[in-house]
Amino acid sequence: MEKKLEKKxxxxxxxxxxxxxxxxxxxxxxxxxxxPLQKVERQWTDRKKIIEEPLFKSYVFVYIDDTERSKVLMTDGALNFVYYLGKPAVIKEDEINNIKAYLSEKDAKISIISDQGFSSGDLIKVNYGVFMDKEGTVIRGGKKKVYVELQSLGQVMIVEFPAVFLTSK
Incomplete structure (x- = not known):
């Protein structure tokens, strides 16, 4: 019996x-x-324009099995897989689904920053929206912004929430 390769x-x-x-x-x-794309307003000297730009600079996500890796790497412009502990980093499906769901919300706004150089702040729990029941770390005086860490990428998303959506842990 042939083993079906699992996609990740x-x-x-x-x-x-x-x-x-x-x-x-x-x-x-x-x-x-x-x-993942998000709409961003850009200012030119003569006008403003809404454009779609990648949420993660220099990253694309692929849902593949092991046999498709070389096909991905043979694509012009694809440099390599992101590695974690010596192997291509597997991104959790629920992380992908959470980002997709959040980006589909009206006025969704996510900023991406590195997780380098930040000390932890107050722990909070989100009480509303697609990130409901997720826990995060408050930053910058913050009742508005919450860290949601994508550990497999070594990146942190800052998601803006109204203060009423959050409670202290």
Whole structure:
């Protein structure tokens, strides 16, 4: 009996500003790929414009089994998988689903920062929305912003919440 290979989510490190191109090419190759985008207002000298830009700079997520790794790496602009403890980092499906669900909410706003150099603050619990029952760390005087850590990427999302959505732990 042939063993069915299990598909998992992985992060692929890309050339700068190639995220959308690589996502499109991977989909054309038959690989399930996701480049999370958020709408951002940009100011030019003569006008303002809403554009969609990648949420994670230089990252695209792929849902593949082990046999599809080389197909991903042979894509122009894909540099390598993100590694954790010497192996390609597996991204938890619930982390992917939480980001997808949050980005689908009206006026969703996420900022990405590194987890380097931050000391922990008050622990809180979210009481509303797709991050309901998630715990986070309050920052910058904060009743508005909460850390939600994606450990497998070594990154932290700052998600803005109204203070009434949060309680102290």
């Amino acid at each position: 989510w992985y992060a692929v490190y890309t050339k700068p500003r190639w995220e959308k191109k690589i996502d499109t090419v991977l989909v054309r190759k038959g690989i399930e790929s996701w480049c």
